[in-house]
Amino acid sequence: MTRFVALLRGVNVGGITVKSADLADVVRGLGYDDVATVLASGNVLFTTSEPAATAKTRLEGALGDRFGYEAWVHVLTAAAVAKITAGFPFPRSDDRHAYVVFVVKPEVRAELLATELDPDVEQIAEGEGVLYWSVPKGSTLDSAFGRAQAVARHKPWLTTRNLNTLEKLAR
Template structure:
């Protein structure tokens, strides 16, 4: 315990896709039950805001264990402060357009981030750029899963280490 309350965002990987279904009300109930306060879920894709005196690393371990026990799946969670999410949003380097998705890929380790950044991309289709612990990614709508970066990050070996969020979602979490 640090004693100071911190506002966190937990990004659950693979929730409500691929057979792992968690109702956001159940997720909020679980997080409250762990003693965290000011709990709110955002959208139905495994995003939860809450306040805790604990360090992010301790919160991550606690959440992953609780999710595994309660919902019976191999849970992986990225825990960041609201301030860190706001900085990530502010750092998005690509022009936003109605026909493109603006994504942020969260990679737990620098090695995974570097491996993904090494994926050869067709710059006429998609762009990727390193950020602080993330990869900024722009891809045409309708091409996400078929793009080089989309295919690379969906590889099974990255499952515990990577989660992706649309910039619009992150903007809601940073408020």
């Protein structure tokens, strides 16, 4: 049995509302064990013997059926999330956000890495399957990298989480 973290893309923003209790019900309904949601931003922990790819496919189908939207889910082991959080390369401070962008399509990752940044404002670095991002608080949506992520064609391929959230998920 493996402990997994599922990160749902685009829920509880833009009109797609998924309550934590309903999310947990869907995941339990798939037969997964030890189900727990973390915060209200589409994060769920569960245990199964299925491979991550199978869990991803089943979760996307069940979420789409239950909530009526095209679900995009990133499924990683809890151990992988712990490794990703430990690899955050930038100093942390109270005036900056520490983010991890999960990107499953290499072409999208390459395009995002090519974003022209003001290094005095934000920094990005590549990790294993992720991009690490540091940006001043209040500048997330206005920054060059924030705008680059918001491109509609990227939606199925990425999701962003605050490092603090990921640390909760990796425990």
